Amino acid sequence: MSSPKFEEFLSKVTSKVKSTEAHNRIKKELTHHLQELSQSYKKRGFSEEDSDEKAIQEMGNPIIIGEKLNHLHKPKMDWILIVLFVIFASISFLPLVGGIPGISSSITHIMGRQAIWYSLAALVIIGFLFFNYQKSKNWWMHFYGIGLFIHVYLYLFGYTVNGAKRWISLPGLTVDGTILSLFFFFLAWAGIFNKINEFRSWEKQGFLLVLFWIPILLYMIVPNFMVGVIYFFCLLGMFTFARVHKKLAINLVVSNLVAGIIFIIIIITTTSHQSYFLTRLSTFINPNADPNGAGYMYMVVRNVLAEAGWFGNGLNNDLKFQLLPESHTDFAFPFLVYSLGWTFGIGICLVLLIFILRISKNAFKTKDLYGRLIVIGGAVLFAVPTTWNILMAFGIVPIMEVSLPFISYGGSSILFYAAVLGFILNVYRRKDIVEPTIADDINI
DSSP: OOOHHHHHHHHHHHTTOOOGGGHHHHHHHHHHHHHHHHHHHHHTTOOHHHHHHHHHHHHOOHHHHHHHHHHHTSOOOOHHHHHHHHHHHHHTTGGGTTOOTTOOSOHHHHHHHHHHHHHHHHHHHHHHHTSOGGGGTTOHHHHHHHHHHHHHHHHHHOEEETTEEEEEEETTEEEEHHHHHHHHHHHHHHHHHHTGGGOOSHHHHHHHHHHHHHHHHHHHHTTOHHHHHHHHHHHHHHHHTSOOOHHHHHHHHHHHHHHHHHHHHHHHHSHHHHHHHHHHHHHHHOGGGSTTTTTHHHHHHHHHHHTOTTTOSOSSOSHHHHTOTTTTTTTHHHHHHHHHHHHHHHHHHHHHHHHHHHHHHHHTTOOOHHHHHHHHHHHHHHHHHHHHHHHHHTTSSOOOOOOOTTTSOOHHHHHHHHHHHHHHHHHHHTTTTSOOOOOTTOOO
């Protein structure tokens, strides 16, 4: 228990620290130092009162200490990520030059809608930036429940486009329900992994197994296979850094591996899916076998990149209307390379790499496990679609419906990534304020 003199000293120190949330952390740290100093003086024969007094004197001027701590515990802003976000937002307007195939709206109207989406995205980032993310660490059941509810709604009332019942129709707009559910599943699993070592019994491990595979099954039913892939790698990334006890980690890996093998066998051998997967796989391996059918887009993208040159063919071209109808979404990267050249394309890749590496680096600047998991999961949510979108342009991975974060056109994806970025910036902003929950010497 702190002495009255210690309390007075601590009050003077914290009076100079503007962040009230950091007060408890500062008091704990300083109390520990004061008690250590007081004990050392007691061992030398000083009375308790004198020991406390000398401990305070040795600590120094509380006002000066408070001012220094105020500087250390101020909320921080990662302006580099903000600048990169603005760069991506600017680039996103380039594929819209000349209009969008299949949409009769004027360029001004399309550009205006994109500007509105990014204005909303800025508000979303600000909203999540100033929200105390730690309050949500115990809400994982609610987040998971919302994710399930979204899929129930899609099943009952979803709007079908291109054979996928994934859209929620609202007055004036449609929202991608699978992207929306991914956001809530992501937050739910960040909360689960934050307390993963509490799931040690076989019953709870079985419960985790079910929780993991249900969203994947739901994404297959919609279908939206790419979101299922992103979900899988997001959870894998968070699990890797969740500080899971070794025995529990082995049990979870083995059980999910077995379940995964069974799941893949069932999907591949199911009559309704077998021909689809075999066709996609054979087309990916050898697109020349069906250049006018399933392999057409592979051939088109390959030719588009081959004709790009170092400085491109200009934005005012007919490529999007003749060969790449999805140049504003899934094929934004090859369109930009064709239009502005490989110099610009390499620049985009470097900026995206810096963005993802910056987020990954920030994950380890916080000592709060829940915050770290959010940032790691967020980094994966950006890395997987970015990598897949670029690699499929080179024919390295199969062509799937996947947007390039913050660059491809589409309100749902823009707002989704804005919310994820808001959480990432929130964790960084509070990294020097929150109390540490990660011990370096923890026995895993």
